[in-house]
Amino acid sequence: MFKGLTVGLVAVAMSMGASAGASNVSSSKLIKEATAAYKQVSKDTGYQWTVSVKALKAAQAAFDKGKYTDAEAHARAAMDLIEATRLQAKIEADTWKMRVPK
Amino acid sequence: MDRRSILKAAGTISAAAAALAAFPRAVFAAYSEKAFKNPKVEDSLNELFGGNATTPSGDVKLKAPDIAENGAVVPIEVSTSLKADKIAFMVKENPNPLAIVADIPAGTEAMVKTRVRMGKTTQVTAVVSSNGKLYTASKEVKVTIGGCGG
């Protein structure tokens, strides 16, 4: 059950590096997608990670400064964190019961 | 500066002077910039006691934790069976080690408890002045930072 999450976190690390040909249009689109995903996961799971919020804010801040490559990296990181949150919620939906002492 | 602000400044000063006069302290050692705002323990001791030669003594009891729960609030207690007239407490690694000096008039127990701040793991020392000599007790207090509670 930890594997999925670890994969999610590794993906975050990797996505920080990769980003080429970023533009105003492409990074704006990515930020919008990440924000939409954030809202959807908040709705589905009832909670979020603080780091996802930070990554989204960082993406917007970079975008506002015209640093589109950075903006995309942050938006991708946010997306991965948001997906990891969803995965965590999915795993935990039943797993939590195992921790209750009998 | 206009007249009004000059008057205002003068008013502040006289209020402060009045406050100083109202504070009862005649024969006792008051706060001294030279002793307290001083990074060197030896200099502080000189300033307070007119000398800085100290002798470790089993008669000085220093109670302080091995590991501080929170560096901002570390309970300490110094007491001695010696006939003391002053007790001082130093936190070696603090920017200005001297934390407190207490006067012990005749009839008052040679004991003081307080709570002090320490920024990192440090040696702490209690200094007792008795019959013109300085006796000490020291120990190390570990200060840990980080974690969920700290």
Added chain:
Amino acid sequence: MKTIIRSTLGTLGLGLALGVSAGPVEDQAAFQKYYENKFPNTPVMDFQNGVYSILPEAREQWEAIEEFPPYEIAIENGEKLYHSKFANGKSLADCFGPEGAVRGQYPFWDKDRGMVITMERAVNECREANGEKPYGWKKGKIADVTAYMSFNSRGQEIKVDIPSDDPRALAAYEEGKEQFYTKRGQLNFACADCHMLTAGNLYRADTTSPAFGHATSWPVFRSKWQSMGTLHRRFAGCHTNIRANPYKAQGTEYSNLEYFVTYMSNGLEFNGPAARK
């Protein structure tokens, strides 16, 4: 023959009840037993002293702080606030009696409204019913007033009730329970991970406290805060530490969590306010 069949069925029924859906009573017994087994040297009633029930070195410092605890100032402030008159001439004393010694009645399930009522909520609702603005939920006046009320309530037994005639009460309890055992945040911790399964272990420089006794001593003067705070302030802090967004103080999530956690400590005494690191 008849009797044998009946008793077999009876045993089966019991087995099912325990195995499939243990109720709050069984949960609580297992919960408390867990801590008693994990910390055999701690007298049961001592769990209400938090992490100091399991850490002798820290306990000495705590006792030194309790010689003249910083929350006494809050109690005095709270006393003044408690008795100060609202614009309509009434005061909190009209809602909670001359000393406000009502800690033992909270949290409780309000059948009419279908929700958990915490003491903080009751205080603010009393103010609003009298045309006053509510206090903030996490610190300041709410903590001072409840410090005064809790102080006057010291020694009251914790006996949170989950009324069996209202299934919504059990549902609120179950929500609190799920919250307690579910991993959250980037660090992937559940309340139970730190405060149950590994309670007493070091997390970097800090030893985690047992959850048995968690809800007894609020509000608390935390050295880290250098001020008083409510239980929900602490919940939020914990969530932030594990990198999960905290819920709203006095929202359903934290109120139900308080309902569950306090119910788990039934049998201990309310002993707040308290000093913590």
Added chain:
Amino acid sequence: MSSIRIKAKERKGSVDVKTLMKHNMETGLRKNKDGSKIPEHWITDVTAESGGKTVFAAAFNTSISKDPYLAFAFAGKKGDTLKISWKDNTGKTDSAETVVK
């Protein structure tokens, strides 16, 4: 309300005193949210008087914890009056009196 809380209790001719003084004890090292330094502001001197004489006095550095706590003991008895005063680096003072229990 005074900033000073005092508990004084006699035990066999000795009065145990515990006192807590409400004061921020700013070290001068902390910063505001905007990054500006919060100026140092701390109690420098504390005096305790009973029966017309000083029974205890202390000078503090900024390293004494917020809301300073002091405990000491002097020769006295139930019914004695004890007055504790402090002064801070801005010249502000406060005092409180109690009767020994």
